[in-house]
Amino acid sequence: MPKYVDIAQDIEQWIKDQDLLQGTKLANITTLADQYAVSKNTILKTLQVLEERGVIYQVQGSGIFVRRNKRRGYISLIQNKGFSDDLQMADEASVVITLASVPATKEIALNLQCALESSVYLVERVHSIRGQVFCFEQSYYTKELVPFLSQAIVEESIFDYLEKGLQLQIGFSDKYLKIIPAKDQIAKHLALQPKDPVLFIEEVYYTTNGKPFDFSKNYYHPEYSQFFIQS
């Protein structure tokens, strides 16, 4: 992990430990550089990471301030950059239900820009937090970019494997949200009644070259899921 990401993680943890309020002024760049014994340039990169993560905001000519209006228990809808949100998600558990190769339907082929009927990976997982299931996930991976997945891999962080194992450069994502009535299978996984409303989020993840590699359909429990977006 690059030094500036390490420092960002350290500062974020420190803000949490100290329970600093939104608007609290932090040390300036020179002081932070001295404190961590790194260049100002490294601190500038650190601040960029923290700003992207919604941990701080910078006011020109005035300083660096804590941004901390996140409410507890809300799931971020913005792609995490730099490092995972382990701390917030400490109580999260995922169970793999399915790992299989399936032929691409029209919908999958369109989203993954692969040939109809070509073989893609399907990973189905159920995510829970403090023992409560809040999400049923169906993810499809194109074999052109993800030629191999195993039970061991999908039980850990798939994105970690893609980045570190496959050296995939993860670029951007499109996410689509709407409320839909739960179909029988979905309702069952989420312990809901059929036709109960669920938040349905479709996601397409692209490499930095603009190639889609992951198309996911996520079904969220209406009571146990809430989300935030910092922009």
Add this chain to the structure above:
Amino acid sequence: MPKYVDIAQDIEQWIKDQDLLQGTKLANITTLADQYAVSKNTILKTLQVLEERGVIYQVQGSGIFVRRNKRRGYISLIQNKGFSDDLQMADEASVVITLASVPATKEIALNLQCALESSVYLVERVHSIRGQVFCFEQSYYTKELVPFLSQAIVEESIFDYLEKGLQLQIGFSDKYLKIIPAKDQIAKHLALQPKDPVLFIEEVYYTTNGKPFDFSKNYYHPEYSQFFIQS
């Protein structure tokens, strides 16, 4: 409007008119600078705007490409920067139901960081698209930063007035999403049955100095609202 925003708008419109597909390669920076008779620096700023808006992506050493996976009829959940999304929202209409001064409740005071019971503006609007109501909005504005609102202002774009009229520097926002059952009044505005599920989005908008000026509660119709996030 700065030149680079003008050019961004022009390029975005051109991509739509030509109906270019995702991944289509655009002209390079030198060609664009010649074409618009501006400096390369201006084009670099233009490209940044287009990238933030999810209209293009840049691949280092390879070029500029069309990013265009937005589905029609989806509402962006990321704050627009630079210029409004008039084109996508051409069929949108808003009706002002309430413009009043009300005392800040605990919830409002907390979100707007103002004194309990202090006077704040309340604006209630109903938004429809192609004649179909899809959103009921309750927005509160702190008078510390928004000392004056009128019927004429709230019938137009409030944010335009804040930026141009009040010279407010709009910085960042926090948004919180969840599904809730509609209360009677909300259900009525959205032509739903009481307790029908609605998507509830709370938003807090801050100036670049980190001061909150707008706290909004938005209730979206489950069938006529869908959202996208590009990140």
